[in-house]
Amino acid sequence: xxxxxxxxxxxxxxxxxxxxxxxxxxxxxxxxxxxxxxxxxxxxxxxxxxxxxxxxxxxxxxxxxxxxxxxxxxxxxxxxxxxxxxxxxxxxxxxxxxxxxxxxxxxxxxxxxxxxxxxxxxxxxxxxxxxxxxxxxxxxxxxxxxxxxxxxxxxxxxxxxxxxxxxxxxxxxxxxxxxxxxxxxxxxxxxxxxxxxxxxxxxxxxxxxxxxxxxxxxxxxxxxxxxxxx
Amino acid sequence: xxxxxxxxxxxxxxxxxxxxxxxxxxxxxxxxxxxxxxxxxxxxxxxxxxxxxxxxxxxxxxxxxxxxxxxxxxxxxxxxxxxxxxxxxxxxxxxxxxxxxxxxxxxxxxxxxxxxxxxxxxxxxxxxxxxxxxxxxxxxxxxxxxxxxxxxxxxxxxxxxxxxxxxxxxxxxxxxxxxx
Numbered sequence: 001x002x003x004x005x006x007x008x009x010x011x012x013x014x015x016x017x018x019x020x021x022x023x024x025x026x027x028x029x030x031x032x033x034x035x036x037x038x039x040x041x042x043x044x045x046x047x048x049x050x051x052x053x054x055x056x057x058x059x060x061x062x063x064x065x066x067x068x069x070x071x072x073x074x075x076x077x078x079x080x081x082x083x084x085x086x087x088x089x090x091x092x093x094x095x096x097x098x099x100x101x102x103x104x105x106x107x108x109x110x111x112x113x114x115x116x117x118x119x120x121x122x123x124x125x126x127x128x129x130x131x132x133x134x135x136x137x138x139x140x141x142x143x144x145x146x147x148x149x150x151x152x153x154x155x156x157x158x159x160x161x162x163x164x165x166x167x168x169x170x171x172x173x174x175x176x177x178x179x180x181x182x183x184x185x186x187x188x189x190x191x192x193x194x195x196x197x198x199x200x201x202x203x204x205x206x207x208x209x210x211x212x213x214x215x216x217x218x219x220x221x222x223x224x225x226x227x228x229x230x
Numbered sequence: 231x232x233x234x235x236x237x238x239x240x241x242x243x244x245x246x247x248x249x250x251x252x253x254x255x256x257x258x259x260x261x262x263x264x265x266x267x268x269x270x271x272x273x274x275x276x277x278x279x280x281x282x283x284x285x286x287x288x289x290x291x292x293x294x295x296x297x298x299x300x301x302x303x304x305x306x307x308x309x310x311x312x313x314x315x316x317x318x319x320x321x322x323x324x325x326x327x328x329x330x331x332x333x334x335x336x337x338x339x340x341x342x343x344x345x346x347x348x349x350x351x352x353x354x355x356x357x358x359x360x361x362x363x364x365x366x367x368x369x370x371x372x373x374x375x376x377x378x379x380x381x382x383x384x385x386x387x388x389x390x391x392x393x394x395x396x397x398x399x400x401x402x403x404x405x406x407x408x409x410x
Binding site: 011012015016019020021023048049050051052053054055056057058059060061062063064067068070071072074075076130165167169170172173201203216217220221222224225 | 246252264284285292303314354370373374376379398408
């Protein structure tokens, strides 16, 4: 067949992929192309957008309560522990990492004040990239209103930067700034975050130089983890 | 809950916020279950497909890139594809449903504005009905019933190559109609 001039072969292929019409080697080849050709991936996304309208008139059907419970159990274990209780974080966080974070963080933050402030707890976490090498240790000291950051592994992509975010439960992420090239830095924590330090989840996103232009993460979230008391 | 709220919830799910995930489920599960039921036509299978979809959503929310259109497209596409995979596994009589979830992949480091307008997508139904012969029905069969070229050729009793040519021409007309 001949293609219409305004509908190149790739656009038809993108539609066929979205419709799941391709099988075997043809499908594999299209998937490989999707993975390495952003222009083709954009055509696929456009067809997803066009064809999803076929589901517009499908009526919503409330699934059973049992189904919801089963899903939550499958994802979060037998009991759904709210983020604020943070018990589960220990599963993903080795003691060695915490000890290292504490050592580096406390070194970096200097000697703890000798007065009553010394009893203020210190919080720490390790941020590990899902799909990247990124590994960052963070120690948060409410007594000095500072976070000590140690980037142990991982580099920002070319012409991209890492931006650090603090998230309180039910609130939008607050930018703590772009991480400089220097792997060890100290970042000041805004006063309203200091008072709720125990509730903070730290996250790192991939952003254009200078940081997110919108005030909210715009690129991929590379790593996120709640802090734990040391 | 409007589309912006859903987008915000997905952003928080990307940060592993369980409370946001719970809210996202409550806001979207009826639609996603409806879609899974439409494809699979079986309550138990649809519940399984919906659960698998939410597991993918939880694990891949950080890959979601807002493109200025509806975040429901992302959620529904995941559910439709997961349901189709399950349906095909059932048809073939085996349980290999670990098809690559290509719809989950990120589109690049920065959100790209989609080339198509929201109003354009809304024209789909009218345009499907305008297509020559059974082409609209064949495209619906592919999208909602996971029919391959071979199965569609059988359904419409035409040779495989004819079906291919036919549907490809249908897609070209469809796109022309939608961007009119």
